[in-house]
Amino acid sequence: MADTFDYKKIDGIFESRIRLAVLSILATSEKVEFAYLKRKLKATDGNLGAHLKKLEDAKYIKCEKKFIKRKPVSFYYLTNTGRKAIESYLSLVENLFNNAE
């Protein structure tokens, strides 16, 4: 049991349910469209865009822009970094509640 518990070392990206939801969707899909995420999460453009940006800045997801039927479409997908971050968070949370800290 360590003397102090530096909780700020816990990945802050997961400190948000909407980002958790986005990561969950991307972890269990190939590539998904912005519009799909928006519809599924019932999120507004601005809010969803802001959270996607945070996830991109963290390099947990990437964006690929295409044109389909004359319309711009943004596809998002999980990176390896993102997948590792998810695994880390999962095992961290498991350890938090099973092991001594």
Added chain:
Amino acid sequence: MADTFDYKKIDGIFESRIRLAVLSILATSEKVEFAYLKRKLKATDGNLGAHLKKLEDAKYIKCEKKFIKRKPVSFYYLTNTGRKAIESYLSLVENLFNNAE
């Protein structure tokens, strides 16, 4: 795969690293003092008190006040509700990243 993903159903209590840390400490200890939590987490009185209040309001933890060596001491411990909430969160997070949603 559901049509929508109501991410607001995810327990918001866990949307905070400091609360996660408090729950973790309580889950792996019997009863702990306010001063211990404060020292261990390097938190300020006000901030720690506010988060403990949220956890108490959610009935995840309880407080027991005693006097030891003339000094007031607050002991905190996890409730059954709290333990169940932790288990739910754990399995939810596991499912989020392993199953389809």
Added chain:
DNA sequence: TAGAGGGCTCTATTTTATAGAGTTATAATA
């Protein structure tokens, strides 16, 4: 009933999330 001190509440400040309007970028078409 006065004194002491831990832990709380309260207030102010900072940070973060959210909503929605408006802009931007690109491909097809004329």
Added chain:
DNA sequence: TATTATAACTCTATAAAATAGAGCCCTCTA
């Protein structure tokens, strides 16, 4: 090559939440 259309983004303002710290309150002992 200029125009048009539109999804997705950026930007701005608002709301909500976390944080810090000063000071109060409560219960003990003497």
